[in-house]
Amino acid sequence: MVTADMVVLSGSPVVRTVVFAVVLASLACGRRAPVTTTPAPAADPSRVAHAIVPVPARVQMIPTDTFTVDSTTQVVVGPGGNAEAQRVATYLAYLLAGPLGPAPRTLTAGEAPPPRSLVVTLDATESALGLEGYELAVTRDAVTLTAAQPNGLFYGVQTIRQLLPWSIEHRGAINRRLRIPGARITDAPRFAWRGAMLDVSRHFIDAEAVKRYIDLMSLYKLNRLHLHLSDDQGWRIVIGSRPNLTEHGGSTQVGGGPGGYFTQAQFRDIVAYATSRFITIVPEIDMPGHTNAALASYAELNCDGVAPPLYTGIRVGFSTLCVTKEDTYVFVNDVVREIAGMLPTPYFHMGGDEVEKLTPDQYRRFVERVEKIIHSHGKQVIGWGEISPANISPATIVQHWRRDSSALHIARGGKVIMSPGPKTYLDMKYDSTTVLGLRWAGLIEVRDAYDWNPGALLPEVPDSAVLGVEAPLWAETIVKLQDYEFMAFPRLVAISEVGWSSTANHGWDSFRLRLARHGPRLSALGVNFYRSPQVPWVQ
Numbered sequence: 001m002v003t004a005d006m007v008v009l010s011g012s013p014v015v016r017t018v019v020f021a022v023v024l025a026s027l028a029c030g031r032r033a034p035v036t037t038t039p040a041p042a043a044d045p046s047r048v049a050h051a052i053v054p055v056p057a058r059v060q061m062i063p064t065d066t067f068t069v070d071s072t073t074q075v076v077v078g079p080g081g082n083a084e085a086q087r088v089a090t091y092l093a094y095l096l097a098g099p100l101g102p103a104p105r106t107l108t109a110g111e112a113p114p115p116r117s118l119v120v121t122l123d124a125t126e127s128a129l130g131l132e133g134y135e136l137a138v139t140r141d142a143v144t145l146t147a148a149q150p151n152g153l154f155y156g157v158q159t160i161r162q163l164l165p166w167s168i169e170h171r172g173a174i175n176r177r178l179r180i181p182g183a184r185i186t187d188a189p190r191f192a193w194r195g196a197m198l199d200v201s202r203h204f205i206d207a208e209a210v211k212r213y214i215d216l217m218s219l220y221k222l223n224r225l226h227l228h229l230s231d232d233q234g235w236r237i238v239i240g241s242r243p244n245l246t247e248h249g250g251s252t253q254v255g256g257g258p259g260g261y262f263t264q265a266q267f268r269d270i271v272a273y274a275t276s277r278f279i280t281i282v283p284e285i286d287m288p289g290h291t292n293a294a295l296a297s298y299a300e301l302n303c304d305g306v307a308p309p310l311y312t313g314i315r316v317g318f319s320t321l322c323v324t325k326e327d328t329y330v331f332v333n334d335v336v337r338e339i340a341g342m343l344p345t346p347y348f349h350m351g352g353d354e355v356e357k358l359t360p361d362q363y364r365r366f367v368e369r370v371e372k373i374i375h376s377h378g379k380q381v382i383g384w385g386e387i388s389p390a391n392i393s394p395a396t397i398v399q400h401w402r403r404d405s406s407a408l409h410i411a412r413g414g415k416v417i418m419s420p421g422p423k424t425y426l427d428m429k430y431d432s433t434t435v436l437g438l439r440w441a442g443l444i445e446v447r448d449a450y451d452w453n454p455g456a457l458l459p460e461v462p463d464s465a466v467l468g469v470e471a472p473l474w475a476e477t478i479v480k481l482q483d484y485e486f487m488a489f490p491r492l493v494a495i496s497e498v499g500w501s502s503t504a505n506h507g508w509d510s511f512r513l514r515l516a517r518h519g520p521r522l523s524a525l526g527v528n529f530y531r532s533p534q535v536p537w538v539q
């Protein structure tokens with residue numbers, strides 16, 4: 001089994017020496033050397049005016065106009081603030097002063113804010129800022145954050161957080177004098193969908209680990225967490241009407257470990273936690289393929305009525321629900337109903353990828369029928385690229401991951417989430433020395449994850465059809481939280497800028513210098529990130 005210790009080792013002198021020796025040996029044999037990364041030329045991260053990631057739409061730094069936070073500084077909510085604004089302000093107060101800080105109060109109409117305070121204002125008339133935009137002004141005298149919606153306030157707070165020194169991330173430290181550099185920022189995202197995906201099926205991680213990922217996502221203004229809740233190797237969410245799915249189907253994982261699953265209470269708790277970070281949970285039940293765990297748990301889902309053994313390998317494409325039996329649709333309806341009932345949000349992902357055991361016609365009819373079932377429970381359907389040839393609704397969302405038929409969906413007016421394997425697959429190795437991960441979509445260094453435009457990558461996917469981006473972390477080789485962090489950071493940070501920032505503001509030279517300044521912040525948060533040689537990390 002691969003461990004995080006081995007991850008750390010992959011950068012050690014011992015391993016480097018071995019790699020060097022292999023390179024020399026292959027050169028000596030006249031063969032091509034393995035792909036290696038050339039370290040970037042030295043550059044000075046202090047040259048960039050700020051280190052905000054993703055880079056805001058408009059930033060003007062005024063370094064001479066610094067705001068100082070001390071023990072007398074208050075966070076207040078501007079007049080008209082609702083409970084959500086209060087909650088975001090409380091979150092900001094907590095960042096500044098920890099749990100001991102004073103609770104923010106709401107100003108009455110016409111009341112002037114206290115001197116040298118941070119004022120968080122919800123102003124519906126600022127509708128030009130949209131759902132997620134915000135305006136921030138930092139001067140010597142005040143910090144003023146305004147947004148039309150609470151989501152925008154929350155992102156403004158994340159920007160304030162990144163303007164503060166990384167020491168802010170050490171929750172234990174209190175009563176510090178913190179400085180926020182003077183700035184005027186107007187910001188809003190390029191794409192509505194800025195997602196990450198966790199595969200909790202191949203290896204299970206518990207609710208606490210998922211919440212930590214949610215927290216790290218929110219620092220970078222990501223707003224969708226897709227949970228891949230079932231696959232051949234494990235079923236990870238309790239379905240009350242089908243208890244064997246988790247009791248049996250959730251009892252193992254890749255490599256034969258103990259598996260695990262979320263109870264419905266834990267799942268609801270994850271959803272509530274994500275909601276508090278303005279992140280929408282997107283549940284995926286992969287079907288009709290990638291279903292061995294379900295087939296092993298309920299014999300009637302198999303055409304021959306015989307339940308197969310549990311599966312702990314990493315092959316794909318061998319399983320399918322029996323699409324010609326009514327039992328299957330009763331099952332799908334039970335599962336969708338229970339999961340839909342736990343989510344206040346609109347999406348249900350039906351998977352649909354890598355089905356090798358059905359005819360194209362059988363597959364299409366299954367997709368069309370399941371789409372109707374999902375609609376009957378009030379949810380919008382998402383599926384992997386393969387579902388496009390079925391006669392699906394234009395309101396269904398297709399998630400592109402490899403050359404597929406997205407064009408068919410775009411032709412019917414549908415939207416696409418861009419998760420191209422060679423750019424966004426966080427389970428791909430960084431370089432030839434990365435111990436964890438796969439390489440079928442290629443090696444993905446930080447620059448590869450950063451340097452692309454979702455609206456121009458594929459000729460058949462115009463910018464207008466792109467809903468946004470999402471970075472999946474498939475977990476065949478990923479076991480512990482440290483492993484997840486190593487594969488996701490900093491590539492997920494790169495993807496956050498691909499999803500948030502305009503093409504005009506997008507640029508590797510600036511990004512890598514800003515990212516370099518996130519090293520100490522990520523360290524303070526305890527993140528086991530990959531020290532890419534492409535980034536001049538600040539120590």
Ligand code: TNX
Pocket residue numbers: 316353354384401425427438474475476
């Ligand atoms: C392809 S992406 C898959 C997953 C694997 C992944 C490994 C997709 C829709 N299917 O089942 O885990 O590759 O990189």
